[in-house]
Amino acid sequence: MSENRRILFRNPADESFTTKLVLVCLSLVFLGFFLFLPLVVVFVEAFRKGGEAYYEALAEPDAWAAIRLTLTVAAIAVPLNLVFGLAASWAIAKFEFKGKAFLTTLIDLPFSISPVISGLVYVLLFGTGSLLGPWLKSYGIEVLFAVPGIVLATVFVTFPFVARELIPLMQDQGTGDEEAALSLGASGWQTFWYVTLPNIKWGLLYGVLLCNARAMGEFGAVSVVSGRIRGLTNTMPLHVEILYNEYNMVAAFAVASLLALLALVTLALKTFLELRFGAGAAGGRH
C-alpha cells in the first residue's frame, strides 16, 4: 500500500517509469543489432557443422601457422610499445618542457591515420621503388611481404596505446613520490622500480591489454605489407579473410571465433581492472 503511494509522487528531475522503460528498451534493441548479434553469429557460424568441423578447421596447418605468426608479432610489437610508453610517459609526466603538447599530439597520430595508410608508408619505404628496400635485400634482409614488415606495421598501429594510458595516470600522480625517494638517497633506477612502477602497474597492464588486443587483431595495415603468403606471412585476421573469400565459412568463423574470444577476455580483464582498481578511466580514443 505504502509502496503504491510512493510511486504516485514522481521526482520532477527524473523521467517517468514508462519513459525509462522505453529508453532502456530502445538502447537494448540498438545494442542487440549492433553488438550482440554480430558476436553471437561468429560462434553460431563457427559451430554450424558441429564441433568436429570446428576443431578440424583449427587443426589445419595453415591455421596453426597463422596463430603462431600472430602470437610472434604481438610478442615483439607489444614489448616495444611498452618500453616506448614508459619512456614517453616518464618524459612527459615528470618534466615540464617546451613542445610537450605537440609531442603528445604526435604520439596520438597513429589513431587518426587509416590502417591502410599505416601499411602503405612501409610499402613506400621498403618497396621496390625505394632506396632502403633494394639495399636491405642485397644483404638478404626482406622487410616487405615478410615478418619484419608485419611487425613494423603492427608497431605503428599500436604505437599510442600504452603511452596514452600512462601519461594521464602519471600526470595525476605528480612527482612527489619520486622526489621523496630521491631525497632519501634512492638512485634513478631504484626510484623507477620501487616507487613509480608499483604506482602505475595497473594502468600499465590496462594499456598492454588494449595494445595486445589491437596487435593480434590488426587487419588493414598488416594486409598491405604481408603479401598474404599462406603458412608464412598470414596472420589470423588475414587467414580469416582468405577463408571467407574461398567461401570456407566454417573455417573462417572458427578462426574468427578465437579472435572474438580474445576480445571477450580482453574486455573481461579490462572491466575487472576498472572495477577493482579504477585503472585508466575508460579513455575514448582507441
Place this chain on the structure above:
Amino acid sequence: MTASATASKAGWRLKQPSIIPGFGLTLGFSLAYLSLIILIPIAGLLWRTADLGWSGFLAILSDERTIRALYISFGTAFIAALVNVVFGTLLAWVLTRYRFPGRRLIDAMVDLPFALPTAVAGIAFASLYAPNGWIGSLFMPFRIAFTPIGIVIALIFIGLPFVVRTVQPIMEEIDREVEEAAATLGANRFQTIFNVLLPGLTPALLTGFALAFARGVGEYGSVIFIAGNIPYVSEIAPLLIVIRLEEFNYAGATAIATIMLLISFAMLLVINLIQAWSRKRYGNV
C-alpha cells in the same frame, strides 16, 4: 650587451629544473622511436607525393573513381557518426542514469568494437546483413549488405564507443541540483534536458562525433566484407588505395593516401580546438 644575452639565454630553457633524473634518456628515446616508426615513414609518403608534382597529384584526384571513393568514405562516415551521436548519447544516458539488470554487462560490452578485430566484425556483419542473413532477410527485398547502407552499418559499430566514452564521463559529472533548479523554475523534463543539459554536453558530443567520423573515414577491415566493393557505388577510399597498390600503381595509392592524411590532420586539429574551447568555456574536457 652580454648581460642581455645571458638573460635571454636564461629565459629560454628547454625544460624546467627538476631533481628527477632520466629526462635526456627518456625524451631522447621517445623522439628517436617516434621518428623511426611514425615520422620518417609519413615523411616518406609526403615526399613521394611531392615527387608527383601538383599537376600529377591533381590528375589522380580528379579521376572519377577516386572522387567517388572519397565521397563514399566521407559520406558514410558522416552519416554513421551522426547516428552514433544520437544512439551514443542515449546509451550514455541510460548507463549513467538508470539502474536495470545487465547494466554492468552492457557498459562493458560498449567497448567491444575497440577489442574485436575488424576482420571478425566485418565477416560477422556481412553474414548478418546479407540477403539470406538473420537481419538481412527481415528487410528483403530492401538490400542492406553490398550497398552503401552496409558500410554505414559497419561504421556505426566501429564508431559507437567513441561517442559513448566521450559523453559518459561528462554526464556522470552533471550536478543533479541544476536539474532540480530547472524543475522548480517550471521547466518540464523535456525542456530541462534540451535547454539545460544538452548545451553542457555539446563539446563532448562534438568531440565524440569528430572521433567517430575520423575513425570511420579510415576504416577498412570491418567495411570491405559488407560493402560489396562495387566501383563508383560502394568502394571506399582505403580499399582503392589497396587496389592501386596491387596494380603497382604507387603514385595513385600515394596521392589518395596523402589527401586522406591531410584531411585526418585537419580533423585532429578540429578535435583539439573543440577541446581547448570547451576547457575555456566549461572548465572540463
